Amino acid sequence: MNGKKILVWFRNDLRLHDNEIVLEALAKSEEILPVYVFDPRHYETVNGFQKTGQIRARFIIESVAALKASLEAIGGNLLVRSGYPEELIPGLVREYEINEVYHHREVAAEETRISARVEDALWKLKINLKHFIGHTLYNKEDLPFPIKDIPDAFNQFKKKTERDAVIKPCFEAPERVSVVQASDWGTIPELQTLGYQDFVRDERDAFNMTGGEAAGLTYLRKFIDSSAAVQGKNKVLPSRMSAWLALGCVSPRKIYWSIKQAEQRFGARNHFNQVIIGLLWRDYFRFMFKKHGNTYFKKGGFKNEAPPEARNQSSLFKKWKQAQTGHGVIDAIMNELNFTGFISHSARQLVAVYLVYELKVDWTLGASYFEEKLIDYCPASNWGNWAGMSGVGSDQKNKGSFDLEKEVKNIDPEGLYASTWS
Ligand SMILES: Cc1cc2nc3c(=O)[nH]c(=O)nc-3n(C[C@H](O)[C@H](O)[C@H](O)COP(=O)(O)OP(=O)(O)OC[C@H]3O[C@@H](n4cnc5c(N)ncnc54)[C@H](O)[C@@H]3O)c2cc1C
Structure with missing residues (x-):
């Protein structure tokens, strides 16, 4: 020894x-x-x-x-x-x-x-x-380019990475550990010690996410088992693994290889592929942060020019945060965020677009609010997506068009979402 x-x-x-x-x-x-x-x-x-x-x-x-x-x-x-x-x-x-x-x-x-x-x-x-x-699906040293040469356009990053890089197998968990004999192992603070009030779970929160590795792995197994039965090209079935990924309770490779095993058992599924593309987006933003650093936190971002802003920003921003814009679906999404800490990807896009282009509020305020509220907050994914939605991100090709009312109908075709979270 x-x-x-x-x-x-x-x-x-x-x-x-x-x-x-x-x-x-x-x-x-x-x-x-x-x-x-x-x-x-x-x-x-x-x-x-x-x-x-x-x-x-x-x-x-x-x-x-x-x-x-x-x-x-x-x-x-x-x-x-x-x-x-x-x-x-x-x-x-x-x-x-x-x-x-x-x-x-x-x-x-x-x-x-x-x-x-x-x-x-x-x-x-x-x-x-x-x-x-x-933290990533692909190891930095396995990428087909050094960090400084990673393509700024997501599609190019995806194409080259999928073609030329490998995803390593997971490391096994240890079966025994030998630790230093500490005199005081300390105590885990409670919410109140950290300055918060007692947490009361909102009864409308159907997902009930609990932190920790075991809870995350159980959730992953449930996602895979239940989604194996779902078929169809247009089926969107997000994994909701982001909070466990953000804290590293579950590794991206664990999700990837679990999906690959499931594909061998049940055959390919469109939504399995969507989850893997999500993991690639996550890698992309982390590597972009490594390449470009603080540019993502700047209002003008990669364009050096922020979107136009309204004069009465602070009252508009307050209404957005407090779910009082008067737009049923936007307010419903903000209520869901405020009460559960989680909203879907399209819901995030919708409220971001509404804040930046309808209300004309500084997007960095929206990103800071998400930073506070999201259960799955991670700097690269949050600020990278916000910059992209605001048209100042690293991938200028990926701005796309966003039809607000069409997306509202997609999210809430029958008005149920708005009534649940009103
Ligand atoms: C304005 C805005 C802010 C966002 N802030 C965050 C954030 O702070 N933390 C966060 O994890 N994601 C963020 N996202 C990305 C995305 O919305 C969430 O990762 C996704 O909704 C989580 O749901 P899921 O686990 O079901 O995703 P799935 O579709 O099942 O995807 C699997 C995993 O891939 C990753 N992922 C998927 N899409 C993206 C994406 N566009 N960018 C980066 N990673 C992605 C997530 O880790 C996710 O858990 C943001 C998106 C927008 C538009």
Whole structure:
């Protein structure tokens, strides 16, 4: 035995299956110290928007609790702290005589800034922070182009990637872990400790999403079993896996390979293909963020010119947020978002288009509001889609036309949706 101890810093990778950092840390050390940090910056209010709304905060707490339970079930544990990772992690390194720290690299500015601070603090202790890349369907090194040459047009990215790149198999989940003996494993904060009120689930929320790896994998199995029976070219059957994907409770490769297995059993299905295309969009935005960084957060985006804006923006924006625009379906969608944290892709497009082109409100306000409210928020997917819908995204070819009233009819042909969420 080498006596080495590795700290595994969990962030948006709250799972044991298909998790390279856990396996590699176990292989390279005698003991690991699994750690999750509740960073107060994720729960503060900035420019009038909560960084994390109550529904996502609950999902995060559930997901961390599930990871802790999974680690305990195989002989381990999860050390939980609240505070700044750049202060806490070096402290833990000293306290437990850790030799190296592993984590998954993120792509958006705030997340990479925190990694850089941790890296600097560890550097002073002569400890290495090892970066892994494990959030995407395709590994960066398996793409047919370096990041700087990735096509900005989604269709080209898709065509070349599907043709020339491979999707790796999933890593197996460990069966046992050997962890450092910690004196205090800490406690997972409750919603109230993080500054939220008690959560009351809306009875109209038919999906009842619970955070954590086991819940996500169960949901995936149910999606595959129920959707195997559904056939038809025009059938749209979204997976609703995005919240588990955003926190890394389920890996994109796990979804991909589960679908491939299902196709062998049941034959191809149009909606299976749609889910895989969704995963490709997710990869595309993450790689675009790596390539272009902060441009996605700018009002003028890649065009350097924002869409026209109305004078009375703040009152229009308030009505949109509070589901008081007077448009039945738009208000219904906003109510569903406010009460459940989840709306479908076409619903997101509809309220985004309505905000930007009908109300003429600054799209970055809409993106910030989604950031607060969505249960599945992730920076690249949210800001990338918002920039695209507002005509300032990286893929200028993909703007397309959007017929608001036609989409309203598609979403709510019989007015049931509007009456449920009125
Ligand atoms: C304005 C706007 C904001 C959005 N914000 C987010 C966000 O913060 N987080 C998020 O995960 N998705 C976001 N999306 C993308 C998409 O709407 C959701 O991923 C999707 O609705 C989730 O439902 P699903 O899991 O059933 O998707 P499925 O159709 O089953 O797709 C499978 C997975 O692929 C990914 N995916 C699908 N479509 C997209 C897409 N267009 N862009 C990026 N990833 C995609 C998701 O992870 C999804 O779970 C946004 C879209 C718009 C138009």
